[in-house]
Amino acid sequence: MAGNEWINGYLEAILDSGASAIEEHKPAPVNYRERGHFNPTQYFVDEVVSGVTETDLHRTWLKVVATRNTRERSSRLENMCWRIWHLTRKKKQLEWEEMQRFAIRRFEREQGRKDVTDDMSEDLSEGEKADTLGDAINIDSPRKIFQRNFSNVEVWSDSNKEKKLYVVLISLHGLVRGENMELGRDSDTGGQIKYVVEVARALATMPGVYRVDLFTRQICSPEVDWSYGEPTEMITSGSDDADGDAGESSGAYIIRVPFGPTDQYLGKELLWPHIQEFVDGALAHIVNMSSVLGEQIGGGQPVWPYLIHGHYADAGDSAALLSGALNVPMVLTGHSLGRNKLEQLLKQARQSKEDINSTYKIMRRIEAEELSLDAAELVITSTKQEIEEQWGLYDGFDVKLERVLRARARRGVKCHGRFMPRMAVIAPGMDFSNVEVHEDSAEADGDLSSLINPDGASPKALPTIWSEVMRFLTNPHKPMILALSRPDPKKNLTTLLKAFGECKPLRELANLTLIMGNRDDIDEMSGGNASVLTTVLKLIDKYDLYGQVAFPKHHKQNDVPDIYRLAAKTKGVFVNPALVEPFGLTLIEAAAHGLPMVATKNGGPVDIHQALHNGLLVDPHDQQEIGDALLKLVSEKNLWHECQKNGWKNIHLFSWPEHCRTYLTKIASCRMRHPQWVTDTPVDEFAGEESLNDSLDVQDASLRLSIDGEKSSLNESLDMKVAGNDTQDQVNRVLCKIRKQGSGQQDSGSNQTLVDNAASKYPLLRRRKRLIVIALDCYDKDGSPDKKMLSVVQKLFESIKIDPEIARVTGYAVSTAMPLSELTEFFESGNLKINEFDALICGSGSEVYYPGTYTDGDGKIYPDPDYTAHIEYRWGSEGLKKTIIKLMSTSDVGEAKSGQSSSPIEEDVNSRNSHCVSYLIKDPSKAKKVDDLRQKLRMRGLRCHLMYCRNSTRMQAVPLLASRSQALRYLFVRWRLNVANMYVILGETGDTDYEELITGTHKTLIIKGIVHQGSEELLRTTGSYHKDDIVPPESPLVTHISENATADEIANSLSKLSSGGK
DSSP, X not given: OTTOTHHHHHHHHHHXXXXXXXXXXXXXXXXXXXXXXXXXXXXXXXXXXXXXXXXXXXXXXXXXXXXXXXXXXXXXXXXXXXXXXXHHHHHHHHHHHHHHHHHHHXXXXXXXXXXXXXXXXXXXXXXXXXXXXXXXXXXXXXXXXXXXXXXXXXXXXXXXXXXXXXXXXXXXXSOOOSXXXXXXXXXXXXXXXXXXXXXXXXXXXXXXXXXXXXXXXXXXXXXXXXXXXXXXXXXXXXXXXXXXXXXXXXXXXXXEEOOSOTTSOOOGGGOGGGXXXXXXXXXXXXXXXXHHHHHHHSTTSOOOOSEEEEEHHHHHHHHHHHHHHHTOOEEEEXXXXXXXXXXXXXXXXXXXXXXXXXXXXXXXXXXXXXXXXXXXXXXXXXXXXXXXXXXXXXXXXXXXXXXXXXXXXHHTOOXXXXXXXXXXXXXXXXXXXXXXXXXXSTGGGOOHHHHHSGGGOOOOOOOHHHHHHHTTOSOTTSOEEEEXXXXXXXXXXXXXXXXXXXXXXXXXXXXXXXXXXXXXXXXXXXXXXXXXXXXXXXXHHHTTOTTTEEOOSOOXXXXXXXXXXXXXXXXXXXXXXXXXXXXXXXXXXXXXXXXXXXXXXXBTHHHHHHXXXXXXXXXXXXXXXXXXXXXXHHHOHHHHHHHHHHHHHXXXXXXXXXXXXXXXXXXXXXXXXXXXXXXXXXXXHHHTTSOEEOTTOSXXXXXXXXXXXXXXXXXXXXXXXXXXHHHXXXXXXXXXXXXXXXXXXXXXXXXXXXXXXXXXXXXXXXGOSEXXXXXXXXXXXXXXXXXXXXXXXXXXXXXHHTSHHHHHTEEEEEEOSSOHHHHHHHHHHTTOOGGGOSEEEEGGGTEEEOTTSSBOTTSOBOOOHHHXXXXXXXXXXXXXHHHHHHHHTBOTXXXXXXXXXXXXXXXXXXXXXXXXXXXXXXXXXXXXXXHHHHHHHXXXXXXXXXXXXXXXXEXXXXXXXXXXXXXXXXXXXXXXXXXXXXXXXEOSSOSTTHHHHHSSXXXXXXEETSOOOOSGGGTOOTTXXXXXXXXXXOOTTEEEEETTOOHHHHHHHHHHHHHHTO
């Protein structure tokens, strides 16, 4: 242990403290006695030093040696040793707890697979069962996987040029712009930012792609450049069509949506409470853009996004909600995963799970990733390892079950609503347009000196960054070992520096250049980054590496190619020593510039090395192996040239066109879907004159943008009393058009039916400028609606009627867990008529009704059929019913309870419908939390929106795309009534979906005292995410009033919300 003299002090302190005390607390039954005596040295090294990081020990030792008083020093040494002992015991305890969690999880996973097998086996014959089992076992063959996935799939080509697709990408955190990206500024602005910008640029140039929108957060803060506050930024214009016209709105754009406090630059951990606000703002832009593109390339019909692709957990959560609101496919790229990070942090034993959750909001991130898996059609990964070792940790993805479900789908056998997302490995691409390859030229074999001063002539103009690097180096002509990453502990730069410092032949032969982001003052950096940089400086001093190591403070993004080129000119090596590297885009960049690589064997570099064969893989924990690999490449010139040529030969596999071609091919094999309703209706014709809403209007928080000038004033003169006549006029105009067209497509009878039903088919909700949504979960102990809600509704009506102008353009809706029949009966008991409401959202968002419209021949109201079709995605009610009953009748250890009568639930036949499974809770004390049930359902491949409601007396399961909050977004997409113009009336608590109704761009009025008890206590288990991770602590869009507030006070509160939401 040369250089670690401080360990001797620890050993001495242990000897002085007494071996008997150590033996008394020894947790492991390992025999550390030799010849009858306890060996403290062996015990300390094996059980203590190996369990605590050397950095922590050394930092503590430095504090001790600075103590001059001998007695105090001895006391501190002894205290330190027992502190280390305590940390070791704590680490062992955490490891034991981790083993317990793993065992429980493994049992639950196997139980889930068994349940799925039992439920689905009845659909297969004995021969088919054997075939499916054989698929599950033998499907690991790469050749079989390749043939099955690609044999019948047409590769994306120029033949798709006429498609004109609209693609939506989302990347929320960090600083995103098209040029001069500030990569390395902080941990949120790294490789992901570069990736999403470049993939947007590349997709826009592909045949068949008309427009790409990359959504991110708008930041108008003095902390960052003004460009991050621009609502729109063009990345590139679109590819020309057959006529040479790129199209008016074609190309790739960055769309910045304001959400959260836009005057602050927030880290990704602080964005979670504002996610739904982003969703509503992005939805407004997409709805408008779909209409604009419809006019340009869609023949008048909206052009909906071909897909919505979320990058990272926060964007995945957003993409899941957006794809649900629009009913379009969702794709997910995790980049880095929360469960994997949690496992690593727990193994370090520096923080408890509670502390980790508090710091990183890790449980909220994990739930977002689970929700993304629920909704995603396809998950894009960079490596196979990411699928097996990282996504395999999630409830929502099981490799074995996914194979079984895929085999059943291939045979056309029902899966009973079970689903696992499809995983696809697609390596990130790279832009090689600025890369100059001189493989056969003399310049490729020249050295740096010949480039600086060729043939004795005057020196060439050198890139500025070259001068910045070379000023550190005594001999800049030596081969350069280049590392380029953030100064993050997991990037393992300190181990690289130790490997360089302790290998004398390597120091004599090469220089080391560390490009560690941008910095002004180390003291102003985050703790982890500052610690790494401080350690780097200390190690440079320790090994006396002055003149051999370069570490410039600043560089621009466009300097990076020049840095690679400098290293290649010196016949250097690129090194990535990260502990785990999800992919390793810099390895591809380095290879493109002619640099061989030395990289970690953990993660993506393994796949890159298999493709390029241009370097060596090493154990990142073994500094000697790192040093030996670097020395081998810089000293053996034949090997160096071979690696360089291999990299150039195979680098095309990682080009952006290749990436996008593979990407679009994979997407094309997904189940495509989009809204199916036709917008060519009389009411839509009228509403087309109204103002739409655009997320690009930064000044107005309602995100409104009139595209037809003064035509939006039509709404202001709308009078409810003459609404029917206006609609009839619209119908008469359409009738004239139909008569002129003759009976080519429809006979006279069907034309007459259209005329007779047009007024009632399209609700007046289409004309509203504001919507009051009453979502009070006010029930008694039996789950019956409380009469107090009726008086609140009456006062709301009175408050709106105070201003006649507002009353003319305001509609009303009710959002409830009750079925329509019970809601109607309840309102009639208070002399309220259903027809006074424009919309009724019933069954916890499973049905939407429009009173006065959508009625049958007997005048009976029926649910919106478009909404029913909209939420059908991944709905398997039969499999869900069977599984919920089984789970609720099973104890935590997996043993069935005795007798069906012991089940704490029974089916609620009065509240169920085709898209709502409802149960009565007989014993609330035995009811399992939503988190727990959702986890077990996901493990069985079942996706739904689960909730307790009506004062914890009911449990309901509705489709994944259905909920009360998502129903509001549906009303926006279907009838163009922006969510930002909705006012949601809530109590202080409610059903377990209550939190979803608080946040967003809508205004929220919370009535204090009206709801005494809700169902929220059944929402989360211990250790889950918190309410603060969903709902912001303060918002100008939320206000409170008393239960006893008058109509005038309610009107004033609504007015206050209107002004506060600007």
